[in-house]
Amino acid sequence: MKRVLVTDGLQAVGVDALRKHGLDVDVAGALGEGELAARIGEYEGLVVRSATRVTRAAIEAGRRLEVIGRAGAGVDSIDVDAATERGVIVMNTPGGNTTAVAEHTLGLLLALARRLPAADVTLKAGRWEKSRLQGVELLGKVLGILGLGRIGSEVARRALGFRMHIIAYDPYLTREAAERLGVESVELDELLTRADFITIHTPLTGDTRHLLGEAELARLKPGARLINCARGGLVDEMALARAIQAGHVAGAALDVFEQEPPPADHPLLQLEQVIVTPHLGAATDEAQTAVALAIADQVADALLRGVVVNAVNLPATDAETHKEQAPYLGLAEKMGRFLAQMAEGRMQEARLTYAGEIVGRPTAILTLALLRGLLGTILSEHVTDVNAMLIAKARGLKVTETSTTESPDYASLVSAELYTDRGVASVAGTVFFKREPRFVQIDGFSLEALPQGWMLVFANLDVPGVIGRIGTLCGRRGINIAGMQLGRERRGGRAVSVLNLDDPMDAAALDEIRAMPDIVLAKLVKL
Template structure:
């Protein structure tokens, strides 16, 4: 079997592949057309961030069984295309955690002490001690947005520097943050209090341009900003304006929305701007860790049939997967739905398997459900292997129960989650042999296909409400592809699940919320 390696990894990893009897073809710097040709006969491919595996490239693969990312992020892989072709996608979470955290600290020191600017000045023959007056980190307040794997390490190191650490993470409980020595606050309070802000969240719809002009307006005068997470989380033009007017005293970016950035990017002209070319994982230790890990995972899968750190399938045999796959899809959708309905960090998950599904091996289903729930917060840092561990780390209590009969269905997966201040109940089933359906949300019964861009609307059951919703979406240019309605007759209330062709922006959601008799609106991604 052949493994194609299209981004550089250390020789240690290549040696593991060869010793296992795999044919290794190393071809870096391929154009899209060259990549389509090279991938055609490959059984596996190892990439880093440089290779873009688009749907077109994946479609060209004729034998491909596994895509392995030597690192964490999978922004450069079309997961939907891989899923359609039944290709396992795996990453190596944790291999570069310390490296990324230390790079964040390096950026913080560079900003606080003007190190790059002072070095440039001295090399140019100037001795400008007064110009580069710095600031101490001890006693300063560090605001961490995203208290996951890397963010928590940054917090630990910052506490060692005698900094005060506040953090915003809607998926972490105050108790968990307190154990880390971190004060959990709202995003607006973090903006108001932090002397330095560092970002450690995945890039997704909810975090794209999370830091924008409105955010900067809420920050302290003279704040320092660091982004070693993902390009696109910061609105770079808004950052430029905030630096020009002095609101932001300095910024450090390791990542850009477009990489590499244009040579005439205005931020690159700013003297108080520090930047590096996506070096967060670029240490010898991190690269050795991920090279060894990715090569071992590929060998385990191609040679021994063992799945490790897969992001799109659980670790089960091929035979069992044929039976379990529809339920795995349903369980993950239920988890994702619960994550988006929750009004705070999840504290408990109670899962009940009813009917035929209770006779199956439900462990992969529970793992899939947890993954679906946590993926909203952790994105590529959670997969079918580490989901239970990530839940335990966050103090989430998980219980399972099984009942051989289900009242209205041959099989039913019911999930109740508890969060501070409330709980939610959702249930789903499989229609036919493969089609997942949501059949209950709290007290509302319905029949909904959980797929794509959706709107969850809670409204009073009155004439004309659904019509107004349709008109509002039509005026915004959004097409309704499916509509599902659940009723609670005694209270004259409905829930509506709408599938739309494109994701609604905040202005559309706000317009819907302002309609008469509409009680709440939530956009969902399923």
């Protein structure tokens, strides 16, 4: 039974769901780096929220670790690069907290515009400061949104209800897509100079750290207000404090900080113009239930069924697409294993061609499956879809893909060629009846071979007696032939045959076949 360690107070419904899937689950609180490294070695899965930091040291200590699940959207607390190198899947639940964060953003927007926290504090202290705490309306104001993904789009929809004018900067969104949301797409510099309020909804990466630094804050429209419910580190906090103290920025509302919790003497905590909340964006009953159930299902699917969704270090795919591609994933992995056992010499390049209907579905995951089969067969290190491309690159194996909608003989065809310093080996395959994989070409010879179990593959001159001699040898040695397929280029030319065997053939028998007249090559392949 596979084991999962759950930290950070994941809701009980998520823990129960993992157990109902048949996983052995242990629950812990937030763990420090040393504590996590000491415990993680016995687990295949790890589920965290935001408190536990999953460092390189912890990941390297996870000798059985296969998947890290983040109950939430941000993965900046996880060393994704280290996980990728180790072949560990990192997945999140990007949609479960969308509504909660969008609503929190609008709450802070209103509180910032109407100075509600200061009004609450002063009145409770016995001071009636109505005139001093005059606010501004949202009607007609310009709201600038940095990042128009799931959460940014939901914020835009709600802000339109306040009859604000919405502008957005998102380099990965077309103007047409923004316009469909009722949003004007602009460049970053224009947003900074036009917006009355700015709200940030981008991930924290090396490129977005201090997205709003001292220079950007200086370009803001005088009197602008800033909201950050995304990630600490997107705003230069010291520069923001100075901009507010100087009167250039009217105020800020922050739910996230570079250091959480922030130190008590943090400059922003001393300013009345700044509203702060302790990372509450996703802290609703509904959101926590949703992400707990989602991550439980995702981790269980990955560990028990090999179905991976919402992985941040794998090509994006959803459960339905994965289900559709599953037969081709198995085919591609077997093609890789086949080539690893057929080719001779140092690998130089793997060329993949996708033809026919399959080009309308994601093919990157098929390439990774083929590489996993290829490299996992010949290397002692742990190869998964996550690190297969990294390992290929490190070993100097060039990987190329081409696609064409034309496939004269099959609805979909996957072809692979492995070039080495001693030649090239190739195989092509398809799936019959949506579930039955077949090899339909080997080294350019057409046939229909079942890719499973022990396979004797031999090439010979197309003359009488070859098949008979090999059949006689198998009978003499007690090896049952479960199936046979052959293809030839022309009468009297070369031929390739595949025998599916119920049992392996020993080296002496293989050498006997190789010594037969008219045999060009013979290989025993295990799939």
